[in-house]
Amino acid sequence: MNELVVFLEEPSAKAMLQGVLPRLLDGSVSIRYVVFEGKQDLEKRLVARLRAWQNPKARFLVMRDQDSGDCREIKQRILGLCHEAGRAYALVRIACRELESFYLGDLYSVAQAIGPANLVSLQNNTKYRTPDRMNNAAQELKRIAKGYQKVSGSREIGKQLRLSGNRSESFNQLLDGIRKLMSDIN
Numbered sequence: 001m002n003e004l005v006v007f008l009e010e011p012s013a014k015a016m017l018q019g020v021l022p023r024l025l026d027g028s029v030s031i032r033y034v035v036f037e038g039k040q041d042l043e044k045r046l047v048a049r050l051r052a053w054q055n056p057k058a059r060f061l062v063m064r065d066q067d068s069g070d071c072r073e074i075k076q077r078i079l080g081l082c083h084e085a086g087r088a089y090a091l092v093r094i095a096c097r098e099l100e101s102f103y104l105g106d107l108y109s110v111a112q113a114i115g116p117a118n119l120v121s122l123q124n125n126t127k128y129r130t131p132d133r134m135n136n137a138a139q140e141l142k143r144i145a146k147g148y149q150k151v152s153g154s155r156e157i158g159k160q161l162r163l164s165g166n167r168s169e170s171f172n173q174l175l176d177g178i179r180k181l182m183s184d185i186n
Contacts, residue, residue, distance in 0.1 A: 001055075003057055005058050019161065062078050096132035097137060099137075107128060128167065130169075
């Protein structure tokens with residue numbers, strides 16, 4: 001069976017993707033999530049986990065936050081680990097700066113998922129037009145959506161995130177990359 005194996009640094013990314021990926025991919029793709037205990041754990045154990053995967057129809061996605069690091073360096077380092085594991089075709093995506101940037105790029109969906117309803121009116125404010133540039137997206141999201149909790153909020157928002165029109169370029173790159181990755185096996 002066709003399989004997408006997703007390697008993640010944290011449970012909140014899994015919670016969000018569980019709402020997004022089934023809508024993005026058809027039912028012929030099995031989705032498996034491997035969640036590590038932070039980015040250091042992910043990078044330390046990634047090669048062994050990739051090598052051990054037996055399904056020849058599996059495709060791999062590695063996703064982590066940029067935080068304060070250099071996006072290009074992080075991506076190249078992870079691509080190097082994938083190559084070392086014999087999985088050079090793995091897709092690597094970096095959430096610029098952090099996962100919550102994806103949510104700030106679609107305040108309509110955040111309002112639908114956890115409220116408040118007036119969040120939609122903020123979307124055209126300068127800082128929400130390019131949320132990937134925001135250094136403190138998690139703090140900002142907590143400030144404007146008081147009910148946001150990292151895992152439960154990600155789960156609810158993930159169910160609502162729209163698959164087009166998001167202002168987060170890194171979210172759009174994630175979706176485009178997954179579509180391309182899976183198109184060669186469907």
